[in-house]
Amino acid sequence: YLQESGPGLVEPSETLSLTCTVSGYSINLGYYWGWIRQPPGKGLEWIGSMFHSGAAYYNPSLRSRVTISLDTSKNQFSLKMTSVTAADTAVYYCATEDTFRGLMTTSFDYWGQGTLVTVSS
């Protein structure tokens, strides 16, 4: 079970911060832990994902503004996105991202319910 939390409103140029709390599974185990977003009325965009070892992949178009981190003591992982604009307004989902035979995949097996973040002053 995954549950996103964080502010629903962020001002332009500020930093968006979200947390995903994981229950029923340790984030120290076999998944990558990722973030995906969906602007209102539009499609899905992968933001990035991180393994408990610290290995991480990020969407190249967002890489300069995004950081994903894991807090194993709280079984949570977080997303920080800097210098946000109205274009970052979206529903943000946290999800598990699986690998297969050691290779990255786009197998997002489990999803949070999503949280709407609006960027506006």
Next chain:
Amino acid sequence: QSVLTQPPSASGAPGQRVTISCSGSSSNIGSKYVYWYQQLPGTAPKLLISRNDQRPSGVPDRFSGSKSGTSASLAISGLRSEDEADYYCAAWDDSVFAVFGGGTKLTVL
């Protein structure tokens, strides 16, 4: 503009079979597994097809996936009203990592 190309819409009558295509390139679909997601209105996406043609537990066998070269397809047979949803393909890409198609809105007539 998505790296993976899907038709924006598809439709079919109840009981019919519909297919949704997903076109990519050698750096994604041509060399990686394809995954399909179903997103019902107001809900999070759900994994529908794994590794090109595998159905996760609980997914009806009315749903099937296939891949050929740099394209993939999702087929839904015996169409039902509850299948009305948005469908997304996804694949790993050598350059830009995880990518989704633009999504296809399926209407059950």
